[in-house]
């Protein structure tokens with residue numbers, strides 16, 4: 001659950017994130033029912049704290065942006081209902097934002113010079129996709145994962161290695177002490193044309209490797225598996241992004257979503273950028289993982305275009321980027 005106050009879609013006055021790692025940790029992944037109940041318990045406080053930290057009275061708000069999808073319906077509905085109620089009470093517009101368009105907006109939020117055209121690589125727990133961003137057009141999909149998301153693979157490998165939840169940061173920490181060349185895991189899709197990704201084969205390869213060792217892994221082994229997995233997971237992201245930039249004749253890349261926090265990915269893309277002569281933009285760590293400032297930034301743009309969705313606004317668990325099924329009331 002997160003709430004933020006953003007001025008002009010650019011300046012973050014406050015950004016609160018109420019994490020649920022402790023709540024879901026014992027289960028090794030998100031339990032939807034626990035997530036939505038926790039949202040109900042916390043939504044008022046998180047919004048109140050965001051407002052007081054920003055020093056902004058509710059009456060000073062110009063609009064409310066809420067995530068309308070995709071995501072877990074129960075959790076989405078809590079935020080959406082609260083946002084609609086707040087907007088109704090204040091007599092201001094409410095606008096629904098696509099979660100991935102929020103992630104994409106996080107890049108420009110901290111890099112005002114980032115102007116289209118650029119490519120956006122969205123890597124999160126639910127998505128792995130490459131978009132071309134042009135002014136005045138919805139993001140154009142160039143490629144996406146055919147099965148698991150990259151973040152999902154990090155989370156599953158963390159679970160296999162007993163590193164806990166959320167997995168990405170834990171795998172990355174363990175990997176720092178390991179040898180990335182220790183194990184030769186498959187680098188999915190590297191040998192294929194196009195810009196699609198695949199992570200289920202890599203995940204299975206890691207599972208088989210862990211199984212093969214039957215006895216509990218030593219710290220050294222955990223570090224080596226983590227490092228070798230991380231290298232295999234990062235390689236296709238770098239290779240596909242470079243190929244797509246060349247193919248599209250674009251020289252700017254924005255990398256967003258939770259996995260954009262990964263150190264190895266940042267280093268490898270930084271080196272590729274220097275070699276190939278493109279510019280790569282990573283949001284600060286706090287804006288990579290889910291946050292409300294990115295939703296406010298994307299929502300500000302929609303409101304500036306005159307899009308307000310009114311009280312018929314609903315949430316949707318699955319929505320392709322560029323589509324806004326919530327924009328029109330169900331008929």
Ligand code: KG4
Pocket residue numbers: 123124125126127150151152154155166167168169172257258259260261262263288289290
């Ligand atoms: O964007 P996000 O916060 O939530 C979704 O929209 O899914 O992304 C969460 C994902 C999780 O799978 C988490 O393991 C991964 O991002 N992640 C990382 C790192 N930090 C978070 N993966 C690799 N390295 C990291 N440092």
Ligand code: ZN
Pocket residue numbers: 099103124125257258289290
């Ligand atoms: Zn996300």
